[in-house]
Amino acid sequence: MPTSRRRLLTGTLAAAFLAGCGEEGAGTSAAPGKLRIGYQRFGGLSLxxxxxxxxxxxxSLFESGPALTEALKAGAIDIGQVGEAPPIFAAAGKIDFKIIGTSEPVPQGEAVLVKSAKGFKSFADLKGKTVALNKGSNVNWLLVKLLEQSxxxxxxxxxxxxxxxxxxxxFDNDQVDAWIIWDPYFALAEQPGVQILADAxxxxxxxxxxxxxxDAVTGKADLISEFLGRYRATTDWGIANADExxxxLAPELKIDExxxxxxxxxxxxxxxPVTADxxxxLQTIADGFTKLGLIPVEVDMKARIDEQFNEAFL
Structure with missing residues (x-):
């Protein structure tokens, strides 16, 4: 990658570290016995x-993962849920946090969308075209892998x-040729004439x-553990009861059913639960970002793993 291009990418992606705070709540102080939770509109925490x-x-509601990790940096929330790239960009931005839980893989939940009329058959067909995505979010890693595959x-x-x-x-107005996006924005964009070029x-x-x-891991451990147990049970209930x-969630998300x-x-x-694997x-993803110059420093993601709450997910 040319040096000038790498500097440009590093600078624009680093801006993700400075993304704004949440859309609601996100105060900078709270009572010691109150859990402050950051969530995204569609993440499992919404349910x-x-x-x-x-x-x-x-x-506190956030539009994207980078904004949520900035709230962690500011001490505005205790826990929150993000995709796979925001923790890496946050670590490169010197934000202090622990990774205390994860989910099973969700590869179908992010995709490259194009207009069917443009005739693209594969990601390789986008050479020379304009591709939109949210900087610092999970789709950044999908872009890296799509480029590699193509x-x-x-x-x-x-x-x-x-x-x-x-x-x-x-995307709707053809100002870009492709949009790499995740649910529920992905689902909302699935209109007539829109094609899924690839997913993850x-x-x-x-x-x-x-x-x-x-400080929440040490000072609010009991509150976190109790909440995570409820969160796991609710997630399992939702999977078993899709209609309900x-x-x-439809009114919560402001999306039709x-x-x-x-x-x-x-x-x-x-x-x-989080494990060494x-x-x-995550370390593999971080090393890939470092190699491409998408983050300015090497980060140790393995050191961010904290298994003390794993029992809540079993």
Missing amino acids: SKARGDAPGAEW GLAIDDINVKYLKPAEGRPA TNLANNREYILAAP RAKI PTTKRALARSAKPLA VGAE
Whole structure:
């Protein structure tokens, strides 16, 4: 990668570390006995919130993982849920956190969308085209793997970094040729004339990760453990009761019920404990980002794994 291009990518991706704070809540202080939870609109925590799994908790909504990790840095939340790339970018940004839980792989939950009329048959056909994605989010790793699979370099495409709310109109209005996005934005964009060019199957696991502030891990361990047990039970209930889950979440997500159900069918997976293997998986992604110059420093993701809450996921 040319030095100038690498500096540009590093600078723009580093901006993800400075993404804004949450859309609601996200205060900078809370009572010692109150759990402060950061969530994204579609993450598994949305169902937990809707079902009242944490009475008295303070919930803060974030548009994306990078914004949530910035709230961790600011001391605004105790725990939160993100995809696989935000923890790596956060670690490179010197944000202190522990990884205390994960999910089973969700490869079908993120995809490359294109307009059918443009005639693209594979990701390789996007050489010289404009591809939009959210910087610092899980789709960053999918982009890396798609480039690798297609024999392309980052310079072979024009990467345009857009937040989900910006990406959808740009895609709809043909300002970009492809959009790499995750559910529920993925499901919402599945309109007539839109084609799924590829998803993350056999490329990226696209797990969800539960992050926690170090002081919460030590000072609110009982609260976290109790909540994680409820969260796991609610997730299992939702998978076993898909219709009821969609009815509860559709109004919470402000999405129609059929779209909610379609997105959840491919993106809602059981929670899982963190292990050394999970740490090694994240380390591989981090090393890939470092090699490409997408993060400015090497990071040790294995050291972020904290297994003390694993019993809650069993």
